[in-house]
Amino acid sequence: MKRIVICLFCVFIPGTFSLSAQDAITTTEQLIADIFEQYAAESEVDIDYDTFYEELMYCAENPVNLNHTTKEELEKLRFLSVSQVENILTYCYQFGKIQSIYELQLIEGLDMTDIRRMLPFVNVGESGETIKKIYWHDLLQYGKHELFFRLDQGVETKEGYRFLPEEDEGATETNAKNYLGNSLYHSLRYRYHLKDRIFIGITAEKDAGEQFLGSTHTGYDSYSGYALVNDIGIMKSLVIGDFRANFGMGLVLRPEFGMGKSSYVLNVTSRNSGLKKYGSTDETNFFRGAGATVQLGKFDLTAFYSNKMIDGDTVNGVFSSLDKTGLHRTISELSKKHTVSQQVMGGNATYTFSNFQIGLTAVHTILNSKLEPEKSAYNYFYFSGNQQTTAGIHYRMRWYKLNLFGETAMTGNGSIATINGFIVTPISQVSLVTLHRYYSPEFDTFYATAFSETSRINNESGWYLGTEIRPFRRWKIAAYADSYRFVWPKYGIDAPSVGADYLLQIDYAAQRNIVMFWRFKYEEKENNLSGTSSVMPLVVPIQKTSLRYNLSYSFRNFSFKNTLEGNLVRQADDAPTHGIIASQDLSYTFSTIPVVIDVRYQFFDAVNYENRFYSYEKDVLYAFSIPMYFGLGSRYYLNLRYNLNKSLSIWFKIAQTVYADDRESLSTGNETIYGNRKTDIRFLLKWNF
Amino acid sequence: MKKIIFWLILIFFNQCILAQISGVVPASKSIAQTSVADTHNWAAFNNPAMLGYVQETELGLQYENRYLLSELSTKSVQAGFSSKIVNAGLSFSHFGYSLYHEMLVGISFARNFSDKFSMGMQFVYYTAYFNASNSYRGTLFPQVGLSTRLSSNFSIGFNAFNPFQSNIHSDYTIKRIPSVFSLGTEYFFSPEMVWLTQIDKEVSSNYRFATGFEYRMLQNLNIKLGAYGSDYLVPCLGFGCNAGSFVLDLNSELHPLLGLNTFASVKYRFSK
Numbered sequence: 001m002k003r004i005v006i007c008l009f010c011v012f013i014p015g016t017f018s019l020s021a022q023d024a025i026t027t028t029e030q031l032i033a034d035i036f037e038q039y040a041a042e043s044e045v046d047i048d049y050d051t052f053y054e055e056l057m058y059c060a061e062n063p064v065n066l067n068h069t070t071k072e073e074l075e076k077l078r079f080l081s082v083s084q085v086e087n088i089l090t091y092c093y094q095f096g097k098i099q100s101i102y103e104l105q106l107i108e109g110l111d112m113t114d115i116r117r118m119l120p121f122v123n124v125g126e127s128g129e130t131i132k133k134i135y136w137h138d139l140l141q142y143g144k145h146e147l148f149f150r151l152d153q154g155v156e157t158k159e160g161y162r163f164l165p166e167e168d169e170g171a172t173e174t175n176a177k178n179y180l181g182n183s184l185y186h187s188l189r190y191r192y193h194l195k196d197r198i199f200i201g202i203t204a205e206k207d208a209g210e211q212f213l214g215s216t217h218t219g220y221d222s223y224s225g226y227a228l229v230n231d232i233g234i235m236k237s238l239v240i241g242d243f244r245a246n247f248g249m250g251l252v253l254r255p256e257f258g259m260g261k262s263s264y265v266l267n268v269t270s271r272n273s274g275l276k277k278y279g280s281t282d283e284t285n286f287f288r289g290a291g292a293t294v295q296l297g298k299f300d301l302t303a304f305y306s307n308k309m310i311d312g313d314t315v316n317g318v319f320s321s322l323d324k325t326g327l328h329r330t331i332s333e334l335s336k337k338h339t340v341s342q343q344v345m346g347g348n349a350t351y352t353f354s355n356f357q358i359g360l361t362a363v364h365t366i367l368n369s370k371l372e373p374e375k376s377a378y379n380y381f382y383f384s385g386n387q388q389t390t391a392g393i394h395y396r397m398r399w400y401k402l403n404l405f406g407e408t409a410m411t412g413n414g415s416i417a418t419i420n421g422f423i424v425t426p427i428s429q430v431s432l433v434t435l436h437r438y439y440s441p442e443f444d445t446f447y448a449t450a451f452s453e454t455s456r457i458n459n460e461s462g463w464y465l466g467t468e469i470r471p472f473r474r475w476k477i478a479a480y481a482d483s484y485r486f487v488w489p490k491y492g493i494d495a496p497s498v499g500a501d502y503l504l505q506i507d508y509a510a511q512r513n514i515v516m517f518w519r520f521k522y523e524e525k526e527n528n529l530s531g532t533s534s535v536m537p538l539v540v541p542i543q544k545t546s547l548r549y550n551l552s553y554s555f556r557n558f559s560f561k562n563t564l565e566g567n568l569v570r571q572a573d574d575a576p577t578h579g580i581i582a583s584q585d586l587s588y589t590f591s592t593i594p595v596v597i598d599v600r601y602q603f604f605d606a607v608n609y610e611n612r613f614y615s616y617e618k619d620v621l622y623a624f625s626i627p628m629y630f631g632l633g634s635r636y637y638l639n640l641r642y643n644l645n646k647s648l649s650i651w652f653k654i655a656q657t658v659y660a661d662d663r664e665s666l667s668t669g670n671e672t673i674y675g676n677r678k679t680d681i682r683f684l685l686k687w688n689f
Numbered sequence: 690m691k692k693i694i695f696w697l698i699l700i701f702f703n704q705c706i707l708a709q710i711s712g713v714v715p716a717s718k719s720i721a722q723t724s725v726a727d728t729h730n731w732a733a734f735n736n737p738a739m740l741g742y743v744q745e746t747e748l749g750l751q752y753e754n755r756y757l758l759s760e761l762s763t764k765s766v767q768a769g770f771s772s773k774i775v776n777a778g779l780s781f782s783h784f785g786y787s788l789y790h791e792m793l794v795g796i797s798f799a800r801n802f803s804d805k806f807s808m809g810m811q812f813v814y815y816t817a818y819f820n821a822s823n824s825y826r827g828t829l830f831p832q833v834g835l836s837t838r839l840s841s842n843f844s845i846g847f848n849a850f851n852p853f854q855s856n857i858h859s860d861y862t863i864k865r866i867p868s869v870f871s872l873g874t875e876y877f878f879s880p881e882m883v884w885l886t887q888i889d890k891e892v893s894s895n896y897r898f899a900t901g902f903e904y905r906m907l908q909n910l911n912i913k914l915g916a917y918g919s920d921y922l923v924p925c926l927g928f929g930c931n932a933g934s935f936v937l938d939l940n941s942e943l944h945p946l947l948g949l950n951t952f953a954s955v956k957y958r959f960s961k
Contacts, residue, residue, distance in 0.1 A: 463924035
């Protein structure tokens, strides 16, 4: 019976969706960026695009074999929800080997959009492949090398690069605040991997304004490197150099990708992905040292140690805050560089049994200087000291169609944070998720990044509800509602406050090459009333409503994307303000030469800062831009990719923003540009060998 | 079918202006108080038309506690009788404590027409205790309800509680009784999975919007998930359990400012 159904599908379905390049989203890079945009557009959490891209690109180059896969492997496909991963595994278990990729449509909870997204990253090969022994000569024979070199340059001169002549009055003082280096950004990355067993990488980066060859600093400002080996005997993974540790829901250790509120309404849980290599240009959120995971029966035991220097404004062995920008362009910024030694020891024990997993994670941090924030109401409970211990217990279990998950963590001062929820797919058309969180005001730990309204995991309780409904074959409705409360003042809110978020997104895949969505979002939160001299905190509600329409379609070698978004903001008794943004994207893939061109024109009118927009734009490889827009103006760019041969590819981008609201300068401080235009140029070279 | 979904979405969209309805009307076991179109649940003082769908005589007890304060609890009892011509119901509810309390007594009648349409009416006697005069004052008013099945898996419901805005006049004050008009939908994705939505309007308050899902996960176990909102968004979670002729339900709501609401009900269905 199953084979008859499969045969029927194979006959009828290829007309419905094809593996050819005629989909609305035509390239894997574009698809990854699109998936990331859906996450990042509505998310409050900063997600590291480098790692996100690398992980999915690796899956595209080494597709997951659905007939021989694991939960951990499928969880790398971040756009799949926990219940979708479970459903795929259950289907394989129930019906055996998947015969054709078209069979994916028979799996509960996977719609056309999900399947299209999955296609570049999965295949249905032979089952039962075993882990093979690696020999030294394999490293040279089968290993793949990649080298990336990127350059960024702004065209307009910024204030930080303008030096006064020495004879001018106050020149020494003014010049001392300027950038030490030139305005060129450049980075170098080297990657090596042998299948999914051995990974080696080196990253070096110089930000614009940092000195490369000079009296103060020579060489790149930051270097990063790693070596990761998987599946060597009982050793599940061994990493040396820069790495990340991801366990539980993120209350103890920062997950690789913090899952927050986004249009992927079901993806609210972090994946328990263990020790991971770190090759991003982000200069703060990683460990530097070594770690290993050993598999003993149903137990996975992990231990790691990190020792690195971090940035802080240290004075007499005390510092008030960590500097996480990674920018060392001025004498002042350089004075904070690597002033604090941070040692971290941690471990995890996870027991996995059939449909149940439980784990214990602990981490201890030692700083050689004392962290002592300048106390005010909002940060009254922030951590101060030079040693901190955090531990937590996390669990995941499947009970019938219910996927339960949660984590409870405690810091050394006895404060607690807990997050618990479940996802259920009662019928194939409907999925539901609920998640409750409570983070005590006193809970403040270095590496926590969990589901939250704000980026800091403390002083919050809330309840999130989400649903995804697929009423018809081409339609998908996703909605969430989140109600939260801060029992203690927060930054910018000088009193206890409450808030709520609502999102409704309707996706419609009209045809294989035409997809669109409507996104409605409503937020209500409280903020300090600005411009008041009251001694008592005056907190007023602010409501923001936004509506977005996005249309993507392709025709032959052309693909188009139109976006229209508007918002309305009400604050206290003020008159409502509005903003609008519209863009037209055009991509063309040449038939005769390996060139892809992307062009965009964008118009925005958002006079007030509260009406600002964030809009994703295409970029060179490993760069991801979601610039912020407010004011009145337009932006346009040209993005070009040229594959010179099988080994060499280049990317080039030029973008310009022009403001039409009579402003005479852009940005502030050293970043000030005189005029109403800002132009950026980027270049990237990729070499495979 | 597409039209039904379209209207569902339209209702969902239009109900972003929300309100909290008075606590005089006891809660129902439908998650997020979405009982107005819940054809499988007759709840006292919610929608009398649902009494028309009752097939077996039943007796129910309910207890609702607001924000973990015993003074803010509502106790109610209801009995439904099924007959071939018309179904009848008797309900009683008590809210408050010794110094202040309100009570509702209702006698209701409902008729189900070929399982396509049901209408019901309840005569409600409302009484409140006034400590200042150490006396009870009461008044009688009607409650009407309608329910229509537009297709095998979709129905809508309407309810008007105190439609003529009756009030109580005491020696010193006028006690206002809420007038609530409710409209809701019920959609069965499958026999196990139902989606309920509801909008309420109390004449002098904001709108209240509510939505909830109920899923029969096991033969005897339901899980319920929903939310309602007025000035605040209130998420709701509940469980239901069938044990022979007994039906047990436990719901909870988390108000972001005021805290936890809990609700428990037990119903016994007499087999024919």
